[in-house]
Amino acid sequence: MAAGKASDKIKITAQERRLKALDLRRGGGSHRAIAAQLGVSHVQIIKDLRHGLNELLKQEVGGQAADRALELDRLDALWLANWKTALAGDIPAGQLILKISQRRAELLGLDAPVKVETEHSFSETSWQHIRGVILTALAGFPEARVAVANSLLALEAPAQAPVIEAVEEAEYSEVLE
Secondary structure: OHHHHHHHHHHHHHHHHHHHHHHHHHOOOOHHHHHHHHOOOHHHHHHHHHHHHHHHHHHHHHHHHHHHHHHHHHHHHHHHHHHHHHHOOOHHHHHHHHHHHHHHHHHHOOOOOOOOOOOOOOOHHHHHHHHHHHHHHOOOOHHHHHHHHHHHHHHHOOOOOOOOOOOOOOOHHHHOO
16 A cells, blocks of 8 residues: 555656646746756656647547537537427527527538639739749659649640640740740
């Protein structure tokens, strides 16, 4: 039993050191400065910080799950309390049921993503400039540059797009004009 108490004391001391290390790091302390202040090696501080941050992450993720479950439970209670009234034709109760269902769907990620269609309109001069910038940026990657040049050509004239095998620096503007 005495051995158990001693090991518990060591664990508490290590946990306290980790919390202090996290607090000092949060305040901007370097690993070596924290180590000097707490009287341990900087390697131990790195381990303490890694362990402490992992624990915080577990608590946050677990905490979010618990918070979500509690919120869903609250919504379920409200839904049940208003369901019969809504079915009986009470409009406000029906609207509340719909709002509760919408909130549940949001929390659970049940709604399908909304598709947003965008329309791009560039002047020919702007488009040529954009193509030039893209191909210039890919100068160090000849294979990628060729693939992108072919893709750009296919966008402009899908049925007539020639296949380019190589794009030289001087050729990029001619290829896509």
